[in-house]
Structure formats: structure tokens, C-alpha cells
Amino acid sequence: MSFELRGKRVFVAGHCGMVGSAIVRRLAAEDCEVLTVPREQLELLDQAGVRRWMADRRPDAVVMAAAKVGGILANDRFPVDFLHENLVLQTNVIEAAFRNGVEKLLFLGSSCIYPKLASQPIREDALLTGPLEPTNEWYAVAKIAGLKLAQAYRRQYGVDYISAMPANLYGPGDNFDLSTSHVVPALMRKAHEAKRTGSKTLEVWGSGTPMREFLHVDDAADALVWLLKNYAGDSHVNVGSGQEVSIADLARTIVSVVGSEVAIAFDPTKPDGTPRKLMDVSRLFATGWRPGYPLRSGLEQTYAWFLQHVEKGDVRLGAV
Numbered sequence: 001m002s003f004e005l006r007g008k009r010v011f012v013a014g015h016c017g018m019v020g021s022a023i024v025r026r027l028a029a030e031d032c033e034v035l036t037v038p039r040e041q042l043e044l045l046d047q048a049g050v051r052r053w054m055a056d057r058r059p060d061a062v063v064m065a066a067a068k069v070g071g072i073l074a075n076d077r078f079p080v081d082f083l084h085e086n087l088v089l090q091t092n093v094i095e096a097a098f099r100n101g102v103e104k105l106l107f108l109g110s111s112c113i114y115p116k117l118a119s120q121p122i123r124e125d126a127l128l129t130g131p132l133e134p135t136n137e138w139y140a141v142a143k144i145a146g147l148k149l150a151q152a153y154r155r156q157y158g159v160d161y162i163s164a165m166p167a168n169l170y171g172p173g174d175n176f177d178l179s180t181s182h183v184v185p186a187l188m189r190k191a192h193e194a195k196r197t198g199s200k201t202l203e204v205w206g207s208g209t210p211m212r213e214f215l216h217v218d219d220a221a222d223a224l225v226w227l228l229k230n231y232a233g234d235s236h237v238n239v240g241s242g243q244e245v246s247i248a249d250l251a252r253t254i255v256s257v258v259g260s261e262v263a264i265a266f267d268p269t270k271p272d273g274t275p276r277k278l279m280d281v282s283r284l285f286a287t288g289w290r291p292g293y294p295l296r297s298g299l300e301q302t303y304a305w306f307l308q309h310v311e312k313g314d315v316r317l318g319a320v
Contacts, residue, residue, distance in 0.1 A: 003061070003104050003160070003229050011035040011059035013044065013093050014066030018173035019108065019166070022221035023063055030225065035059055044089040047096075054096040061104040061228065062097045064090060064146070070180040072135045072205075072271060079138040086142035094149055098159060105161040106228050107150040109143040109236060111213075111279055112136045113165060121242075121280040124165075124235050133274045147236050160232050164224055167240030167279055171217035171298065172305040183247065184214060187254045188303060195260035202255065202262040205270035208248030213278045215241045216293035216301075226289045238279040241291050247272075257299045 010027060014020035015036040027034050035057055042053050044066055068085045075082055090107070097105050114122045115130030132140045147163040154161045170184035178186055190202050223239045231237060245253075251264050293301070 003232070005061070005225075005229060006031040008032045008060040008103075009035055009058065010061045010063065011054075011057065012063045012065060014064070017065060017067075017069075018171065018175070018217050019169060019220060020063075020065035021173050022171065022217040023065055023224060025218070026221040026225050044092055045085065047088075047092045050092040050096045051099060054100045054102075058100060059097075059102055062093065062102050062106070063224065063228065064093050064105065064107045066090075066093070067108070067143075069139070069175075071182045071186065072273060074180045075136045075139055082136075082138040083142050086139065087145055090142070090146040091149060094146070094153065094161070097161075098153055098157065103160060104228060105150060105159070106224060107146050107161065107163040108224070109147050109163055109165040110139065111165055111167050111238070111240070111277060112140040113144050113147070114277070114279075116274050120276050121278040122238070123280045124238055124283060127236075135271055135273050151234065151236075154234060162227065162231055162233065163236035164227055164239045165236055165279070166220050166224075167213040167215045167238075168277075169215055169217045169220050171302050173217065174302070176306065183212070183250070184254070184299070184302070187251050188258065188299070188306060191255045191258040191260040191262065192303075192306070194262045195258055200262055201265050202251070202260070204247065204251050204264055204266050206247065206266065206272035207268050208246060208251065208264075208266045210247050210272045210274065211244045211276040211278065212247060212250070213240050213242070213244045214250070214295060214298075215239065215291060216298035219291040219293050219298075222292070223284060223289050226287070227284075230287055235283075237284050238281050239284055240279045240281045241295075242278075242281045242285070243295065244276070244278040245295060253296055254299060257296065257303050 010032050015024050116133040118126040150161040174185040175181045176185045176189045
């Protein structure tokens with residue numbers, strides 16, 4: 001059963017983030033009213049505030065893209081923040097949506113919800129079949145709770161709440177602070193700094209052998225709006241490219257895109273994380289959706305965005 005967006009009020013929670021801003025851009029092509037609210041006006045950790053805001057604005061649909069996110073280092077250092085904050089803010093939004101009669105809700109999870117050693121490519125039914133990757137289990141547990149909460153509301157009350165699990169995302173609006181960033185912006189930032197300073201070496205965490213799947217954030221946004229309109233199933237849906245690349249090859253491609261003449265040095269004392277993570281996207285592809293960005297062209301577009309916004313001074317860099 002399709003969900004018609006024309007004339008609807010769609011609340012994008014987390015609109016300032018990389019994914020949320022991409023969803024807002026994508027929704028501009030739909031004939032709907034996009035609702036957003038800055039954090040200084042509404043703190044999603046405030047249950048009463050979320051309830052009041054939702055009751056006042058009365059959205060027809062909600063996309064739950066707000067989350068506390070970060071890479072391996074941040075997950076390891078701040079487990080309470082990643083578990084507690086995500087549990088609270090996602091519960092507040094989902095509960096307030098139900099309380100105020102929201103017709104459709106889309107909850108965004110993460111591919112880290114799956115077991116560390118899940119069979120590849122990872123099917124949706126691999127959820128809760130084995131231990132999680134320890135380096136991001138706090139975030140993963142919170143995301144599992146969120147998708148299960150959406151599913152529970154669906155089963156108990158018959159509401160059209162769905163969940164999607166994006167692969168590793170990159171693109172405009174990413175976080176390039178090396179203390180909290182994910183692998184693509186971290187490597188891009190390192191390659192850029194090496195080019196700028198004339199450094200001859202670029203350090204990459206781990207062995208370089210882990211295999212990962214990457215999806216441009218605008219492709220992810222397109223897939224998520226597609227699911228919002230065309231999917232109403234009980235199970236969560238994997239959202240990815242269906243392609244994988246080793247961290248070593250990713251690093252080489254990014255160095256080439258940046259134009260940095262450096263030697264790549266792998267640091268085996270740093271964690272690799274999950275050995276391989278490729279999601280089975282057959283359920284999504286069966287609906288008729290396909291991604292538009294090949295990896296290299298997506299990285300080129302991202303680096304162009306990075307350069308433009310570094311010059312404007314509005315990219316979050318942090319210390320090298």
C-alpha cells in the first residue's frame with residue numbers, strides 16, 4: 001500500500017545532520033510540507049517538550065533521522081552517551097508520534113545492528129542471531145531497541161511504522177573531525193591535510209583488510225523517501241549499494257581523488273572492527289529502487305563539497 005506524500009506534513013527529526021539534511025533536500029521534490037525544528041528550540045531528550053511540539057505541529061509523517069553518532073573511538077570512549085541518549089531521544093519521538101496520530105513513521109537504524117560474524121551478505125533476519133561488534137555495541141543496542149519499538153507499536157496498535165537500516169554513509173554534511181568521524185571523512189581529511197602540508201605518509205587504522213559497503217547520502221535519502229512512499233512491511237529493510245570494498249582500496253581511492261602523493265601506512269595496533277559487512281539489499285531492490293552514485297564519483301562529489309565548505313569555514317574539522 002502506497003503512502004501519498006502530496007499535501008502531507010512531514011517532520012524530519014535530525015534535519016541538521018548529514019542524513020537528515022539529505023532527506024530534507026530529497027523531500028523538496030515532493031509536494032509536501034517539511035517540518036524541522038532546531039535543537040535550541042526543541043531538545044529531543046525532553047519528553048514533555050517533544051510531546052508539546054508534536055501536538056502543536058501535528059505532522060502526518062515522521063522520519064526519525066536524529067541520533068548521536070560517531071566512529072570507533074567515540075563509541076569506545078562514551079558508551080553511556082551512545083546508549084542512553086539514543087534510547088531516550090528515539091523513544092520520545094516514536095511515543096509522541098503515536099500519541100498524536102502520526103500516519104507513517106520511518107525509523108533509521110544502522111548496519112551495526114547485525115552480529116559481528118553474520119553470514120554475508122547480511123540478510124534482515126540475521127538480527128539478534130549472534131554477538132555484536134564490541135567497538136560499537138552501545139550504539140547498536142540502542143538502534144535495535146528503536147527498530148523493535150517501532151515494530152512493537154505496529155504489531156500492538158496496527159500503525160504504519162517502518163524501519164530502514166542504512167549501510168555506511170558518506171557525502172555532503174559529513175563530520176570531518178578526526179576524533180569523532182567515520183572512515184570516509186577521516187581518510188579524506190587525512191589525505192587533504194597530507195596534500196596541504198606535503199606529508200609523505202597517511203596512517204590508516206587496522207590492517208586494511210576489512211570489507212565495507214558505502215552508500216552516498218543522497219542515494220540513501222532517495223531510498224528512504226522511496227520506502228516512506230512504497231513500503232509498509234513489518235520487517236526492517238536494508239538500505240545499501242550492494243557493493244563492497246576493502247578499507248585499503250578505499251584509502252587508495254580517496255588518496256587518488258584528493259590528489260595526495262602519500263604512502264599509505266596501516267597501523268595493526270588499532271582495531272579493525274567487523275571483518276566484513278555487506279548487507280543483502282535484495283528486499284529493497286525488489287521494490288524497484290537502485291542507487292545512482294558509483295563509489296568514486298560519490299567520493300569526488302564529496303571532496304568537492306568539502307573543499308567548498310572548508311573555504312567558507314563551516315566544515316567541522318577539529319584538531320588534526
